[in-house]
Amino acid sequence: MNEVKVLAPATVSNVVCGFDCLGFALAEPCDEMTIRRSKEQVVRIINHDDYGLPTDPTKNVAGVALNALIAAAGLDHGFEVEITKNIKPGSGIGSSAASACGAVVAANRLLDDRFSKTELVEFAMAGETLASGSRHADNLAPCIYGGFTLVRSTEPLDIVSIDFPPLCATVIHPQIEIKTSEARSILPKEVPLKEAIRNWSNLGSLVAALAQGDYGLLARSMEDTIVEPVRKSLIPKFDEVKAASLAAGAFGGGISGSGPSVFMLSESESIAESVEAAMRYVYNPTGIPYNTYVSIIHSEGVRFV
């Protein structure tokens, strides 16, 4: 086998009260990636899109991730990667994570799956660190493990897969730019103990609700009184989108990653589509260009074609 094609899915991180730890994988949108062995010990990136992403492997997240894998494996050869990005960079649904994860999962298949999923997340994290400037695995973990994942720790990396019932996500991506530095700078440095307790009580309940398939508890647990109140100001019509989504039947939701995308979770695709219509109804009058996506939460991450 000298060539592998994969679909690397979008992912949602910072799932409400699971800020900086809880994420999940969508079925779509997906980046399409083809990877081949190359004789030279270098990574060659070919971008089939108009996003102007770097092809220098030391500046491209897929390249950096692959170089980490090549170094760990002690390979005497390299890889050529063709990438068709369908997940817009800067959307907040794990665009860079998809590139990094797709590349290392595909390369690992060419190496007869010698690395574990945790090791692949480690390699991808090298790429993600390039993209975000900080070591985090919130999008990488669901992109590689699929389903819902909780990153308990990044040093050492400790990823927990959480059982979950059938769920469908609706995502709206307003085409505005949120600078990661700004999204980060407005976070509180300290939080009242009382609010922290409220948040961890909700997250504990959210994990239990997912594991038990208790939709009512899931809805009640999806509350974030720490990050959402400060970050939502960066997203036009956030409160209206959320209120309309809940009215349309969503259990709850919040900011995806550090935004600008907003996600909502529902029990079925038909409700998720009603939620999509509700989001459009709120956004159409604003004149802000946007995309919407409806997707089940997929139990697989990167998939082989």
Added chain:
Amino acid sequence: MNEVKVLAPATVSNVVCGFDCLGFALAEPCDEMTIRRSKEQVVRIINHDDYGLPTDPTKNVAGVALNALIAAAGLDHGFEVEITKNIKPGSGIGSSAASACGAVVAANRLLDDRFSKTELVEFAMAGETLASGSRHADNLAPCIYGGFTLVRSTEPLDIVSIDFPPLCATVIHPQIEIKTSEARSILPKEVPLKEAIRNWSNLGSLVAALAQGDYGLLARSMEDTIVEPVRKSLIPKFDEVKAASLAAGAFGGGISGSGPSVFMLSESESIAESVEAAMRYVYNPTGIPYNTYVSIIHSEGVRFV
């Protein structure tokens, strides 16, 4: 039926990273309680122990809890309660919760179980508020539901039962007094967001570990960098007890309630007994009187005799 006898078990709250929300029920020690209908619309308390607890029902947690139940039920009669306390007041393993829960569960049986478990926790919370000065259900929830419980919210009351694998607890109760006011006053008012994230990542993982029966993850998740570091100073030899317990095979543990009891969780009774021996080894030279208990985590709370 005019008389009901119950065993009301000790409970552990503030389970490591589950501060102010996660608790579990032991099989023993238990308070023994007998409750009878009485013709007059009052509560009469008879204490069969030497703790000097009040018999005035407005000053006794069981009395206050029963009065809340009597008012909600609109009863034209009262109850007589005989209490033999085996759980020492002030031990940190839910002594007042046991009195309050035992009383309302027993009274509810005399009323053909007309109230739900959540309602019983509400009544018991009236008693607990008398004892602690604040509305919390961390010990009440496991005392009534059994097993591991997470109190997502007290207003409104939202209690989540968490599945769990076989587990055994070892508890050491050093016979020292910790004033609740002091244990509370040394808590930080604010915590760094980074530490709060670490804590909720651990709690999410702990809930997943319990639900999945993953002992390794359970051990890794039992970390508290917020409350334990400040409260452990109130408990002589806390670090030594913990280190010796881990060396003896415990997964982890921490301060029970607001202390002074310390608990450790293990996979089996034999390991829990080794942990008990390790605790004794640390405490014997101190000259501080202490009790130890070894008990499975019991899936039932208050039990009928």
